[in-house]
Amino acid sequence: MSYPCTAHCPLLTQTRHMMGAEQFAMMKPGSISLSTARGGIHDEAALFSALKSGHLGGAGLDVWEQEPPRHDAPLLSLPNVVASFHTAGVSHGGRRNVARSSASQISSMLNGNRPPHLLNPEVWERFLARRKSVLGDVV
Structure with a gap:
């Protein structure tokens, strides 16, 4: 059985690396760490060690201390890491819909x-008054 652990907080001085070696060690063996808040909340070196040792069963990441992560980032070399860009949920269709709605x-x-x-x-x-001063009484 795997147990997911997610972090949902801003990156502040007090939250930087709040998920480090000690916190990963307290997680149940086989747990999965999901990090989608901000890069830097999880200590990448500590996460790598916890995954490499087998204590953690996996990690799902879409945030990195260095955005985008280097191609040789150690976490990317592990088979139990799933990684995506932080904007993975933004599709071309979604962007097109936002642009169409804005233009409309x-x-x-x-x-x-x-x-x-x-x-x-x-x-x-105020906008209507300004519109009238620029365009006149157009209908």
Whole structure:
């Protein structure tokens, strides 16, 4: 049986290497360390040692102390490490949809229509006044 352990925190002075040799040693044998928060939260050398010794069963990483990791990064040489880029969930289709939605909202605004996803509604009236000063009374 494997036990996943994930870290979810910002990288701060007090969280740098908070997952080190001592913390990995306290994990149940066979545990899997998942690190998707920020590079530097896990000590890469300590993680490598815990994996290489067999204490940890595996690791899933999409964050690194050096982004992107060097091709010869020791963790990448291990068969029990799965690695991806931190933006693995961002696809070409997803980016295209965001661009299409943004363009649609900009077009709507230029036509004087309040966009459905307006993040700062307090500036809408100011925008309309400025739009009118630049474009006049276009419909």
